[in-house]
Amino acid sequence: MRLSNSLFFACGFIVASTGAGARSLPPVQPVNHVDLTRFMGTWYVIATIPTRFEKNAYNAVETYTLQPDGNVYTAFRFNNGGFGAPEKKIHSLGIVKANTGNAIWGVQLFWPLRAQYIVAYLSQDYRETIVARDARDYTWVMARTPTISPHDYAVLIDKVKALGYDISKIRKVPQRWSSDIVGKAGGN
Template identity: 85%
Template sequence: MRMSKTLLASCGFMLASMNGCASDLPPIQPVSHVDLTRFMGSWYVIATIPTRFEKNAYNAVETYTLQSDGNVYTAFRFNNGSFSAPEKKIHSLGIVKANTGNAVWGVQLFWPLRAQYIVAYLSQDYSETIVARDARDYTWIMARTPNVSPHDYVILINKVKALGYDISKIRNVPQQWSNGSDDPVGVK
């Protein structure tokens, strides 16, 4: 028996919703406020518990652009498997949830599914951030530069651990830019 696309999408949405609440741990507390204008721009993925799409990512960069309706256009790009591999791009829409200080989003790759996105840590100068999910299945440690100091890296990993994640699943994302600067070619 064939299921309709609508029924399949509905089932997928229910599974995704349940996955976001599957943990016995308390919900992750978002930061109190995110200045969306300051948060926009490019973030290098330093380390992650990756989704299946990015498990072999090199030079991973997430770029946010604030839209006039208050939502956030996201462009994620990376080389899949090595620095010289072809670049892959994934575009999505971050829908900022009301009354969350702009720290909780629903990220929509395709309608009607939205993945939970919580800004769980944000440095005062907006140079480092941790994005998390209540399910503790995925997380992203990101920075405005392709590398962080070893001291900062340990602090960020410990913050992820304190959120209830299994840090043995974290993958460091290799970053190497051929233009010799901290800015990847073509990323603003």
Template identity: 65%
Template sequence: MSMSKILLVTLGLMIASAAVHAADLPPIKPVAQVDLPRFMGKWYVIATIPTRFEKHAYNPVETYTLQADGNIYTQFHFRNGGFDKPVKAIHSTGFVKAESGNAVWGVQVFWPVKAQYIVAYLKDDYSQTIVARDARDYTWVMARTPTISQADYDALIARVVKLGYAAKDIRKPPQAWPAGGD
């Protein structure tokens, strides 16, 4: 079996098993509106329930670029297993769901699967966000800076738990950047 078929089967099984738990929970409510141009750019992953590809991510950063066709080119960069490891990248495309206020996307890492992506929280100044999924299998707490205050971190994690995620599953990926974040 080819690697892409193995990845598709694995992803399907993970989604199916997570759906059993999430079936008892209401759908996650997205934010009312996302100003896409303002949302674009670099987001540091502050906390996550990671996919299998990012379980050992150091310095994880998601960068969004709005394309002319309205889709979003995403680049996820990280070091797998340590700060001294080579930078890895995962590229995908976000397809904004019509009439969602730009807050619900289908993200496609590989065809034909589009994973649900819900902007469940967005700070008014676009400095912090929570991306969630109805399946409650993965979540990402992100900020425009590689670190945030403990009070902000605690408040964001409390929001994630209120969405129906288990606090014990949340991982704080290591972030260590030189001054200026790069």
């Protein structure tokens, strides 16, 4: 990705990240605890209220790597506009907020600005998660596999709605992978 596109996205995301809370809703409640070691690895984006940058994402995948200092290196990649479109990549740092059970991070695309990242739902088996923000502007429903059952999808979208999001803005992210590629992508 060219630097100008990266800076455009970063500036737009940061500006959107600094807005006031949505419709005076209470803050999003994070899960009690995230075992960061178990949380690391590949997460497929199943559905999202997307940022401007990812509105046309296909095969969207977020990969987390725990760093020695306890923060999280994030690598987000997707095909922009279709399955055969060029792959776009964004790298950032998730800075885990102290005393939050590892459930609240500040995602830093560049210093000094950070975007809010709240693990609002995490299944006990660490196979599905919802990342939210107090502003209720963006959300990500992710799973360890590129697809989930219609029942699981409906349950997760109901959870997003219960968080105070307008689910009419949800975009189901097209995912198409062969089984050998899923294994290589690190599907946990």
